Amino acid sequence: MGYFKDSQQFYQIFGEFMKRVVSHPEVGPKLQKAKIKIRFNYTDPEASILLNFADPAPPGQFGNYELGDKGTPADVTMTQSADFTHRYWQGKENAVTALATKKIKASGAVQKALGLVTAIRPTFAIYKQVLKELGYENLIVE
Numbered sequence: 001m002g003y004f005k006d007s008q009q010f011y012q013i014f015g016e017f018m019k020r021v022v023s024h025p026e027v028g029p030k031l032q033k034a035k036i037k038i039r040f041n042y043t044d045p046e047a048s049i050l051l052n053f054a055d056p057a058p059p060g061q062f063g064n065y066e067l068g069d070k071g072t073p074a075d076v077t078m079t080q081s082a083d084f085t086h087r088y089w090q091g092k093e094n095a096v097t098a099l100a101t102k103k104i105k106a107s108g109a110v111q112k113a114l115g116l117v118t119a120i121r122p123t124f125a126i127y128k129q130v131l132k133e134l135g136y137e138n139l140i141v142e
Helices: 007-021 027-034 082-088 095-100 110-114 121-133
Strands: 037-043 047-052 064-067 076-081 105-108
Touching: 007 027, 007 047, 007 064, 007 121, 037 082, 076 082, 076 110, 082 095, 095 110, 105 110
Parallel strands: 037 076
Antiparallel strands: 037 047, 047 064, 076 105
16 A cells, blocks of 8 residues: 555645645746646556646746646656655655656656756655645655
């Protein structure tokens, strides 16, 4: 059994997390500057998230996000397990190593997306904060 009981729980956690990522005052402008759309497809449970920093963002945000695959084209697509991404956002996994070992399968403008890895590190603490606020302290990986 993985960390998430189902897609609904995954979307509950990542919906709140992505809302904070796209409005983060330090990270948001760096992602917006990249003008990129990244689709993350997840397995176990099945889920999909699109981060859109290419199109105009609503007031107070630097980008948009979509939960579920609504067919919006992406510059990069990354497929990985939900457990991997859960550990990644807690600083327990490395994206570059994961690409090399095929824990992440990627297509499209991968190098452009990898250039953002350092920029998003400040959001690791936010992910743990979201887990705590939603009552999922048991999902924090020590």
